[in-house]
Amino acid sequence: MSNLDTAPHPMLRGGLEDVPGQPVHQVLTSRLAPLGGSTVVRRLLPNLGRRMVGAWCFVDHYGPDDIVDQPGMWVPPHPHTNLQTVSWLHDGEVLHRDSLGSLQTVRARELGLMTAGHGIAHAEQSPARHARLLHGAQLWVALPGAHRDVAPAFEHHSELPTLHSRRGLRATVILGEIDGSASPGTTFSPLLGVDVALDQGADVALPLEPDFEHAVLTMSGSVRVDGHALEPGTMLYLGSGRRELRIEADTDSGLLLLGGQPFDEKIVMWWNFIGRSQRDIEEARAAWMAGDERFGAVHGFDGAPLAAPDLPPGRLRPRGRTR
Numbered sequence: 001m002s003n004l005d006t007a008p009h010p011m012l013r014g015g016l017e018d019v020p021g022q023p024v025h026q027v028l029t030s031r032l033a034p035l036g037g038s039t040v041v042r043r044l045l046p047n048l049g050r051r052m053v054g055a056w057c058f059v060d061h062y063g064p065d066d067i068v069d070q071p072g073m074w075v076p077p078h079p080h081t082n083l084q085t086v087s088w089l090h091d092g093e094v095l096h097r098d099s100l101g102s103l104q105t106v107r108a109r110e111l112g113l114m115t116a117g118h119g120i121a122h123a124e125q126s127p128a129r130h131a132r133l134l135h136g137a138q139l140w141v142a143l144p145g146a147h148r149d150v151a152p153a154f155e156h157h158s159e160l161p162t163l164h165s166r167r168g169l170r171a172t173v174i175l176g177e178i179d180g181s182a183s184p185g186t187t188f189s190p191l192l193g194v195d196v197a198l199d200q201g202a203d204v205a206l207p208l209e210p211d212f213e214h215a216v217l218t219m220s221g222s223v224r225v226d227g228h229a230l231e232p233g234t235m236l237y238l239g240s241g242r243r244e245l246r247i248e249a250d251t252d253s254g255l256l257l258l259g260g261q262p263f264d265e266k267i268v269m270w271w272n273f274i275g276r277s278q279r280d281i282e283e284a285r286a287a288w289m290a291g292d293e294r295f296g297a298v299h300g301f302d303g304a305p306l307a308a309p310d311l312p313p314g315r316l317r318p319r320g321r322t323r
């Protein structure tokens with residue numbers, strides 16, 4: 001998935017200022033952003049109120065949309081650097097193509113994990129024959145400096161560990177480890193992503209790593225997270241210092257629990273690139289526009305690649321992690 005903003009500003013993210021050392025409740029509401037095709041997303045991260053949760057630096061929630069007579073998702077080839085993308089669906093499917101030659105349909109509660117590293121290009125679309133409903137989330141994970149230029153890779157994991165240890169709970173480990181169950185997905189920093197499906201009436205306490213900061217995104221249903229009622233499409237940032245998290249479901253519900261060690265490096269994000277400096281961004285943009293082998297080519301997509309927007313004049317605007 002792509003940031004289709006046609007006039008993005010480079011912004012500095014990360015660093016440990018403004019990471020609360022204790023549990024907090026901070027409600028993050030979304031803003032709408034076009035994605036391509038008929039898809040409009042609710043963008044939760046980056047948010048004016050918070051820019052990262054651990055290494056999670058970009059979170060879009062979309063649907064559920066009825067796309068029975070529509071193209072659904074249609075995101076032409078575009079590049080990424082220094083990050084991983086996570087595709088996660090509750091309904092429907094997304095067809096992923098990338099410049100490594102990967103061609104993979106990602107279905108509900110399967111992990112599509114792309115490591116951009118030094119550079120990759122990919123396209124995502126609803127397959128020609130698709131389910132009626134499309135509902136999912138697209139997330140980016142910033143790579144730490146020691147690994148930011150690793151070789152690009154794509155992983156598809158259709159079998160992920162699940163927790164059924166509490167009544168009414170089915171948790172699927174997307175990345176990282178919880179309660180002794182670990183995802184096979186490759187990570188480069190201490191990180192957690194868990195899909196939490198709850199039956200109506202479920203009241204569960206999930207064990208948390210107190211050194212991590214956490215947030216919950218509600219995708220469907222009606223839940224209370226640590227006593228706080230959350231509507232679908234909103235995120236609750238929880239701070240750090242928690243050993244467990246209580247979630248009560250008033251209806252059948254679906255959530256994402258995201259967490260990680262606070263990301264202590266400053267990163268620059270612009271369009272679909274992450275770097276450490278404006279120069280990194282300028283080099284990545286120039287390489288993409290020149291068709292450089294850094295990103296390679298996506299074959300088989302019926303459409304032209306996305307052109308990078310113009311860089312804004314002047315230097316990047318330094319932004320803290322919360323503003």
Ligand code: MN
Pocket residue numbers: 001002003078080085122272
């Ligand atoms: Mn993308």
